[in-house]
Amino acid sequence: MALRTFAPGVEIFPVAGETVLRTPSGEFLRVNRELGDDPDRMDPETLGAFEARGLVTAPGPSRWPGPVTVVGDGAIAAALRGLLDRMGAEVIHADDLRPSALDPDLSPADCAAVVWCCDGHPPEAWATLDTLLTRRGIAWQRCSVEGATIVIEPVALGPDDVTHADVRARRLAASESPEHLLAYWTASGEDRRRGPSPIGPAQAAFVAALLAADLADQVGGADGAGRRAAAGARRLRLVDSVELTVTDHPILPLPPVEPRRSA
Structure with a gap:
């Protein structure tokens, strides 16, 4: 051989x-x-x-350090489960994930990664899972849909990596209309009206391929210990669901803010 x-x-x-x-x-x-x-x-x-x-x-068999939990009941989650299964991962299916239901002794051997795919806006639970998963060393990958744009956030492997909260803070800082963007994110389902979902079979397969490639690059390693691709560690990917094109944006650390001094 x-x-x-x-x-x-x-x-x-x-x-x-x-x-x-x-x-x-x-x-x-x-x-x-x-x-x-x-x-x-x-x-x-x-x-x-x-x-x-x-x-x-030096090739080797693709091995995952533990099972991968894919959360979501939409087309993207379904496509990703099938793809990860063909890539040799042990896939756990979950339609939802409540932070309070997480086993306090959960480790990467029990669950190497959690991938939550939303065919719409992300739930509030993402902010809590930012901490609960990364402090356990469990990879945390997220995908959501804003209008005709699919948002793929960087994989977080630890508390110092880019989380969902970090992504939103940086996007607000870069927005020309942060108050509207924040209102768009936080509007309740009752107050939100939207057209048909832009996620069809082609979009789901395309996004699933990007998610699986990022996850394998960041988590799956030939030696079973995982590896870290620096290029993707702080990369936000925005997918145009109409043209099926991808735009990468670096998530730069926010500059420290000094407290105001009273006169």
């Missing part, structure tokens, strides 16, 4: 008597024609150069 393989997206082909390697990003590199198909047979210097550029990887 090979210990290493070429990274996904790497291709090697002949051109006019030479051997060329195309990187996953589209760069073309001339390489030794005797390179072969097995990176394990490379000389140490060549192998080191390939590893440094991310062209060689």
Whole structure:
């Protein structure tokens, strides 16, 4: 069994008597024609150069450190459950999750991650779960819908990571009309009128793929211990449900506010 393989997206082909390697990003590199198909047979210097550029990887079975609870009764949650199951995760189905019902001894071995998918606005419980889950080391991923926009929040692995409260605070700080945005978020269901849901089968599958990829990148690791992808740790993703396009926004820390001094 090979210990290493070429990274996904790497291709090697002949051109006019030479051997060329195309990187996953589209760069073309001339390489030794005797390179072969097995990176394990490379000389140490060549192998080191390939590893440094991310062209060689050591594959392993995808393992999750524990079950993944997917909360929600909508189309996105259903699509995500099916996808995670095919990715080898043990998926727990929950239509709702009350913070008061959480087992005080719950650990990542019992539940590696909680993913709450709302086909509408998020419940108030998210603010409480920010603390209850992250202080236990349980990954916390969230997805909601605002109009025709699907909001995918960063995965929080610990109390120092970006939580739902952090996302909302940063979005309010960046909004041109924070009072309207806050009212939009906090309006009760009785006071809210809306058209048909923008979430169809295509939208649900598209968003589920983004959620699953982020979760696997942040939580699932070949060694079972998980890994942290810095690029996605503070990334808010806004999905246009009409065009099926994604816009990434960094969630920057809010600057400290000094207390006012009385005159």
